[in-house]
Amino acid sequence: MDQNHNQLLPALQDLYLANNQVQVWQAWLDCSTQELTDYYDLLLLDEKARASRFYFEGDRNHYIVCRGLLRLILGTYLGIKPTRVEFCYGKHGKPALRTGLVEDNLEFNLSHSNGLGVFAFCRGNPIGIDVEYIRPMPDEDRFAEQFFSDLEIAWIGAHAGAEKHIGFFKIWTCKEAFFKVSGDGLTLPINQVVIDLSRSQSVRLAAIDGNPEQAARWKIVTFEPTAVFQAALAVEGQDLQVDIGWLSP
Ligand SMILES: CC(C)(COP(=O)(O)OP(=O)(O)OC[C@H]1O[C@@H](n2cnc3c(N)ncnc32)[C@H](O)[C@@H]1OP(=O)(O)O)[C@@H](O)C(=O)NCCC(=O)NCCS
CATH class of the missing domain: 3.90.470.20 (4'-phosphopantetheinyl transferase domain)
Incomplete structure (x- = not known):
């Protein structure tokens, strides 16, 4: 090799x-x-x-x-x-x-x-x-109520069908990517990491533990390797160029 x-x-x-x-x-x-x-x-x-x-x-x-x-x-x-x-x-x-x-x-x-x-x-x-295979989630709403922030629950509630389903996985992967940065597990409640999907072009970390200034230090990028996968990247720092490529065809 x-x-x-x-x-x-x-x-x-x-x-x-x-x-x-x-x-x-x-x-x-x-x-x-x-x-x-x-x-x-x-x-x-x-x-x-x-x-x-x-x-x-x-x-x-x-x-x-x-x-x-x-x-x-x-x-x-x-x-x-x-x-x-x-x-x-x-x-x-x-x-x-x-x-x-x-x-x-x-x-x-x-x-x-x-x-x-x-x-x-x-x-x-x-x-x-984090990457997740986009699979059926029959209890999406219940899951959101339990683990998502008010802003995220409102977004989920305002959308339907495929858009809602993909949005759910976007929020999930963003949160998971954020927690994977420190690698310390859940150091604060999952619903205290607030993901804002309202801007059509980009996803934003809106607040960490109620603090928008702290959240603004982070760059969150979502991407779709294929139509059935949702992925997200979290990195501390804003002035960064993110390049995404394939190793295999
Ligand atoms: C440990 C944890 C990060 C694994 O996540 P997962 O979705 O099962 O697995 P992923 O494929 O995303 O990541 C696994 C890889 O991350 C790395 N990894 C392992 N532990 C890790 C940690 N604590 N933090 C960051 N990366 C970790 C490893 O390289 C691992 O690959 P390997 O097993 O082949 O070595 C996850 O279970 C966890 O603790 N998450 C905390 C946050 C959480 O519960 N979020 C829910 C959001 S709704």
Whole structure:
């Protein structure tokens, strides 16, 4: 894989991440048996051990491919072999680069759902990403009443059909991406992170714990990898260029 990964993933050639840039990569996680073996070979022992604990083969394979891709991308940014990338983990499992290995201030996060992986990278700005497969949610209204803010509940109540359904997943992924930045789990009630979908062009973080000024420091970007996936990125800092691309066709 070391020799030919640029062939497999042309997007990784000449990869460069500027200081004010966020790069998001999307990739399908299903692959051939040979590719799966190649990705597996990139993993370290603890990751192989974790892979062996998955009950379902599909989940195991997606984990392996996700980790392999993460290593390939990080290795390219850092100019080291994918197998040299070392992780440490936050209290609730958020992976980060182990310091001391490289001088970099590379921040990253990833998410996967139903065979699709999304990976977000930037330099120095805390970042979180979430993707969800858009599936039927028969209890959407009840879920919103329980977990969403008044502004979000009002938006959900004012919309119907597909627009409402997609809006629901937009709000959900934005909240999840925000909580994934710190990786500390739910440090405040979910309904205290307020997402504003009222502007047709862009999504906005309207308030955090009742504080609009604090919320204004954050950039929230929603995107749709395909018509059946909703994804969102949360990053601290406003003056950032966000580029979203595919690793695989
Ligand atoms: C741990 C948690 C982030 C996992 O979320 P998920 O939707 O099941 O999984 P995702 O695919 O989005 O993300 C998983 C990846 O995020 C990373 N991750 C793991 N723990 C993390 C954490 N605490 N914070 C940020 N990223 C984390 C890992 O790389 C993981 O991939 P891996 O398992 O292949 O290593 C999530 O369960 C959580 O704690 N959320 C808190 C906020 C919440 O409850 N929101 C509800 C919003 S309505």
